[in-house]
């Protein structure tokens with residue numbers, strides 16, 4: 250196992266290219282199960298979660314060719330592997346997002362047996378809305394011995410609401426939309442998630458022959474078609490990776506240029522950074538982050554898109570820990586997603602968690618120590634804090650980071666951070 254070791258205090262300067270979005274790539278790769286013939290998908294990041302899903306797809310009979318420069322060819326053909334419909338525990342347990350094969354498998358192979366993904370450290374991760382949506386399309390679903398067993402002779406279009414206690418569901422919308430594209434008749438998904446990653450899946454499916462309208466809105470209308478064909482497609486840039494590098498620039502009071510960014514996907518993040526006092530200039534596909542020493546504390550509430558993403562909460566917490574004054578973060582998507590607060594406290598941060606709120610009293614200096622990563626974004630927050638802490642920070646359990654950030658430490662190092670990966 251590796252750790253990341255950081256000497257704090259370097260100001261980041263230079264430019265960095267943002268990769269394709271993990272959370273768009275995963276459901277799009279799973280949707281290849283629905284297609285007849287090869288698809289070439291560009292901009293796939295080389296990270297552990299992608300490799301896990303590829304293993305699942307290969308296990309389901311898909312052929313995968315890794316081409317140059319982050320392009321994958323994924324081939325499924327109609328009529329092949331029809332009796333192969335299981336995503337086993339050994340693979341699903343590595344990544345909760347494996348649930349995104351449920352909708353495509355059920356639609357294409359009429360049966361799906363997917364290991365129940367369970368909870369995780371960011372809190373309870375129910376899938377009741379996925380199941381509700383697929384049942385509404387006509388599936389029979391039961392859970393047995395840790396597996397979701399779904400079957401349907403014929404999926405039929407209907408009207409479905411995916412509204413849950415904390416808003417819609419991203420992967421639930423992906424699953425129901427993927428199942429509905431080949432269903433008989435018209436499906437209307439009310440309260441659909443509007444995240445750019447859901448839009449990217451809809452655009453991919455439409456390019457493959459699906460008829461989805463209302464893309465990016467909370468009502469999706471899907472007219473079922475008989476067949477989908479392979480396509481060439483490029484994944485959108487990862488807005489969370491971009492936001493993470495923006496905060497790397499801001500926290501080190503640096504000056505960095507991000508390439509391959511869709512600023513529109515980051516409106517809430519950019520607005521909040523500007524409120525803090527960070528200077529950000531954007532154009533059609535870049536964003537420049539500049540130093541401004543007069544930072545202000547702010548209040549942040551995570552919300553579904555276009556609100557502040559929960560996946561940026563830990564990184565903002567890191568930044569707010571360095572800004573004098575009181576900031577409050579309210580988590581409205583995953584109410585328990587504050588495990589990183591305890592690790593930040595070990596670095597000298599003053600954070601009180603009360604229910605779904607974290608109250609941060611920024612300190613002018615934090616100190617390096619040993620910290621433990623609990624999940625992907627928490628890990629990003631801890632590395633960002635290490636960039637400005639006095640002395641040396643050792644970030645342990647970085648396998649969580651490797652799930653979602655490609656060569657994170659190498660790219661930070663190329664911007665001037667003193668950071669390296671070492672064996673434990």
Ligand code: EPU
Pocket residue numbers: 272273275346373374375376377378379380413414415416417418419420421442446558559560582583625626653
């Ligand atoms: N929820 C339900 N019932 C469901 C599904 C979700 O109540 O059936 C609740 C959840 O408990 C949560 C809220 O709805 O309170 C939103 O969860 P959602 O289903 O949208 O999350 P997800 O689809 O499982 C994706 C991302 C997460 C990201 C969330 C929220 C992927 C692979 N994962 O998860 O990304 O935090 O949306 O935006 O797309 C990450 O990349 O680090 C990550 C955790």
